[in-house]
Amino acid sequence: xxxxxxxxxxxxxxxxxxxxxxxxxxxxxxxxxxxxxxxxxxxxxxxxxxxxxxxxxxxxxxxxxxxxxxxxxxxxxxxxxxxxxxxxxxxxxxxxxxxxxxxxxxxxxxxxxxxxxxxxxxxxxxxxxxxxxxxxxxxxxxxxxxxxxxxxxxxxxxxxxxxxxxxxxxxxxxxxxxxxxxxxxxxxxxxxxxxxxxxxxxxxxxxxxxxxxxxxxxxxxxxxxxxxxxxxxxxxxxxxxxxxxxxxxxxxxxxxxxxxxxxxxxxxxxxxxxxxxxxxxxxxxxxxxxxxxxxxxxxxxxxxxxxxxxxxxxxxxxxxxxxxxxxxxxxxxxxxxxxx
Amino acid sequence: xxxxxxxxxxxxxxxxxxxxxxxxxxxxxxxxxxxxxxxxxxxxxxxxxxxxxxxxxxxxxxxxxxxxxxxxxxxxxxxxxxxxxxxxxxxxxxxxxxxxxxxxxxxxxxxxxxxxxxxxxxxxxxxxxxxxxxxxxxxxxxxxxxxxxxxxxxxxxxxxxxxxxxxxxxxxxxxxxxxxxxx
Numbered sequence: 365x366x367x368x369x370x371x372x373x374x375x376x377x378x379x380x381x382x383x384x385x386x387x388x389x390x391x392x393x394x395x396x397x398x399x400x401x402x403x404x405x406x407x408x409x410x411x412x413x414x415x416x417x418x419x420x421x422x423x424x425x426x427x428x429x430x431x432x433x434x435x436x437x438x439x440x441x442x443x444x445x446x447x448x449x450x451x452x453x454x455x456x457x458x459x460x461x462x463x464x465x466x467x468x469x470x471x472x473x474x475x476x477x478x479x480x481x482x483x484x485x486x487x488x489x490x491x492x493x494x495x496x497x498x499x500x501x502x503x504x505x506x507x508x509x510x511x512x513x514x515x516x517x518x519x520x521x522x523x524x525x526x527x528x529x530x531x532x533x534x535x536x537x538x539x540x541x542x543x544x545x546x547x548x549x550x551x552x553x554x555x556x557x558x559x560x561x562x563x564x565x566x567x568x569x570x571x572x573x574x575x576x577x578x579x580x581x582x583x584x585x586x587x588x589x590x591x592x593x594x595x596x597x598x599x600x601x602x603x604x605x606x607x608x609x610x611x612x613x614x615x616x617x618x619x620x621x622x623x624x625x626x627x628x629x630x631x632x633x634x635x636x637x638x639x640x641x642x643x644x645x646x647x648x649x650x651x652x653x654x655x656x657x658x659x660x661x662x663x664x665x666x667x668x669x670x671x672x673x674x675x676x677x678x679x680x681x682x683x684x685x686x687x688x689x690x691x692x693x694x695x696x697x698x699x700x701x702x703x704x
Numbered sequence: 705x706x707x708x709x710x711x712x713x714x715x716x717x718x719x720x721x722x723x724x725x726x727x728x729x730x731x732x733x734x735x736x737x738x739x740x741x742x743x744x745x746x747x748x749x750x751x752x753x754x755x756x757x758x759x760x761x762x763x764x765x766x767x768x769x770x771x772x773x774x775x776x777x778x779x780x781x782x783x784x785x786x787x788x789x790x791x792x793x794x795x796x797x798x799x800x801x802x803x804x805x806x807x808x809x810x811x812x813x814x815x816x817x818x819x820x821x822x823x824x825x826x827x828x829x830x831x832x833x834x835x836x837x838x839x840x841x842x843x844x845x846x847x848x849x850x851x852x853x854x855x856x857x858x859x860x861x862x863x864x865x866x867x868x869x870x871x872x873x874x875x876x877x878x879x880x881x882x883x884x885x886x887x
Contacts, residue, residue: 369870377870381862388858395737405741489817489834491827509743664836665817670747674825682744689739689746695816699840 404509404686406693412516416528417468421701425694427481427497429472430464431603432662433610435651437486443621443646446580447572449675451486451494452646460488461651462662463559463606466499474602476555476595482564482586483667484649495671497687498564498586502553504633507542509686514540546634558592559606560615568669569630569679572621581624581679583637586617586649607654614652621646630679659702666695711878712777719879721767728763729802729853732756736850751824754809758822761806768799782873791863797856805849807831812842 369377394400413425420428437459443452451457465472466479480500487493506512518536522529537544556562565585572582593605609615621644622637629635657663670678670688678684713719732753739749783791813820814830815838821827832838867875 369872373870373872377866380865380869384861384865385858388854388861391734392737392854395734395741397741404743406743406746407741409743485817489819489830491819491821491829493817493819659836660834664834664839670750671819678747685745685747686743688750689743692746693740696840696843699836700844703837703840 404513406689409513409516409686409690410693410697412513412520413468415520416516418521420468420470422698423470424464424468424698425690426468427464427466427483428468428470429603430462430481430657430662431607432655432657433461433463433651434653434655435459435461435614435649437619437647437649439647440645442644443572443619444575446574446582446621446623446644447675448575449494449572449673450492451673452675457486458488459649459651460485460662460665462665462667463603465602471599473599474595476557476602480555480559480562480564480602482559482562483662483665485662485665485667485671487673488665492673493671494673494676495665495667495669496566496584497667497669498566500555500562500564501550501567502565503546503549503636504567504683505543505546505550506540506683507546507632507634508682511540511543512683512686515543542632542634549634549636556588556592557594558602558609560590560592560609561588562592563587564617567633568681568684569624569628569633570672571630571677571679573675573677579677581626581628581630583622583624584646585620585622587620589616589618589648610651610654614650616651617649619646619649620644631681633681633683664699664702666691668692708872708874711780711874713878713880714776715774718770718774718776719881721763721770722879725760725763725767725802728756728760729857732760733850733853751821754813754820755822755824757806757809758826758828760802761810764799764803764806768803771799777878780867780873780875782867782871782875794856794860798853798860801849801853801856805846805853808842808846808849812839812846815839815842 390399397403397405410425417428424430437451437457439452439454439457441452441454443449446452461482461484464481464483465474466481472478481497483495483497485493485495506515515536518532519528521527537547563585566583569581569583571579573579593609595601596604598604623642623644624630624637625641628637628641655661668688668691669684672678714722735749735753735756739746739753742749779788779791810820810828811832814832815835817834818830819827820830832842864876867873
């Protein structure tokens with residue numbers, strides 16, 4: 365039979381088990397960002413959004429106000445020169461989408477200067493689906509996740525006053541030159557009267573991969589083919605005319621691919637590409653139905669920019685990974701709030 | 705003390721499968737906990753995590769077949785009747801959770817509307833309907849199983865260390881290769 369362990373044996377065993385458990389727990393705590401060098405977490409972004417816009421259970425943490433839409437994309441085949449993605453072969457792909465207002469308050473009153481979003485998913489829920497979340501801006505306001513986070517912190521509502529500290533935003537732009545440069549460009553492109561006549565841009569660069577394996581940096585945008593109804597009065601001054609227009613008939617945009625060169629920045633969406641870059645008209649987006657947010661429609665779709673078909677690959681833009689991470693955390697939280 | 709006999713070993717295939725699972729599960733758990741708590745590199749970590757999950761699922765199917773066709777070697781006498789019951793229970797629990805966890809992850813991505821992409825480009829079929837509530841329940845389950853695995857695996861490793869260092873029954877040598885034969 366085995367020997368009876370002595371005191372030294374018990375100490376040896378306790379030391380071995382203790383050392384293992386210490387390493388195990390330390391590893392877990394470091395993974396959770398509780399110990400070790402601190403880093404930006406998705407939760408920190410959700411908290412920063414809530415500090416700026418309040419907590420609204422069941423809604424998206426950002427772009428909380430929105431309407432689901434549906435339609436299709438008619439590809440003319442021109443995009444196939446750049447990418448093998450099925451969506452660019454000649455033919456029709458079904459599309460689900462969501463128009464939205466930037467910010468975390470689902471009851472926000474529409475204002476012309478508020479960022480307008482359009483999330484789209486081509487070919488949902490297939491294996492080759494393509495999701496993109498676009499904005500009516502010429503460039504993205506921030507060059508890095510840290511800049512985006514610092515902006516949110518500067519937007520936080522000051523307790524007691526009910527509004528953000530204006531000096532905090534001034535300090536933010538002073539200490540973030542790329543954000544300040546981006547704001548200058550954005551101000552040169554005032555918003556159009558409505559959603560229907562807005563240009564929506566993907567802003568982040570992606571790589572399109574052709575049949576011969578050539579990787580081309582590409583940015584995409586949607587060019588409207590109609591005027592917008594004038595803004596109405598009241599809190600839904602932009603959404604009301606959009607919904608009326610969609611109920612009256614389809615709205616259309618051209619999907620335009622801007623072809624970058626090796627010298628064009630792919631990791632910084634605050635920097636515009638030169639205006640003379642070649643563009644490819646890839647086809648026509650038609651949106652013809654509108655819905656209120658409900659179970660099973662675009663409310664429950666996470667417009668994760670890293671959901672890409674074969675033929676489109678992410679670039680080195682750090683915002684893509686950051687957006688994917690924060691969207692996932694927000695999606696988990698709101699699906700829970702809509703379940704319980 | 706040094707006359708403790710070397711215990712009977714698992715078959716070489718069982719030992720290879722065990723250590724391969726250990727490495728993959730360790731990596732999948734660590735990457736899983738890091739990726740939901742980080743924004744930089746999140747996309748790449750998720751891709752690796754999903755690929756590890758697919759490998760673990762394949763490996764676990766092989767292991768279940770191997771376990772059903774090969775009875776493990778007898779325990780050393782240092783494992784008593786009561787401890788034996790705990791060992792059987794925890795082994796069954798580990799097999800169940802390791803088989804279940806990748807399937808829950810796969811179903812969870814399916815319920816979010818997909819796509820389910822592993823190894824960078826391989827598209828797996830969806831195994832659950834698009835349903836945000838189903839997604840959330842599976843997402844919570846995925847976390848609960850992950851924490852349970854952390855506890856059960858920590859208990860498993862602690863028990864083997866205790867037997868090897870305090871009881872000196874050479875228990876770990878049932879699962880080791882040549883390096884265990886020195887004494």
